[in-house]
Amino acid sequence: MTFGDADANPLTYAHNLYCGGELVTQAELSPARLNDYAFCGASCLEDVRLQGVQQIGCGVFNGCTGLKAVSLDEVSTLTIEDDNEGGLFADSDLETVYLGCDLDYTISPFVGQAGITDLKIGEGVSTIGDNAFDGCEGITEVTL
Secondary structure: OOOOOHHHOOHHHHOOOEEOOEEOOEEEEOOOEEOOOOOOOOOOOOEEEEEOOOEEOOOOOOOOOOOOEEEEEOOOEEEEOOOOOOOOOOOOOOOEEEEOOEEEEOOOOOOOOOOOOEEEEOOOOOOOOOOOOOOOOOOOEEEO
């Protein structure tokens, strides 16, 4: 599904996503591309694992205030199209990040995420771009 902007996605207002009558708090996603604003406002999400996702559009996880952990995995390079100054995870409370792929981005997806304390970088990672963790002064553990 494609949304023109954040206000076009009803999750911006509802904040809760249900599937089969169950509140979605964890998501394992594996499409080739996540479209713009796909989960914008889904504050119910706590843990997201992206497997094989090659492109992420603008604002996909903006406003996901419950998001604590994200895993970017099983792809050689992840292209992030988001040009939001708050980064891909603006207004989230990330604590744990597993980075299992190289990153290609305009604005760091993690910029300003001071709540990140635990960063795990997979052995296949060879490139992390400029200022990737700018403003992430809460990082206390890095595991390679």
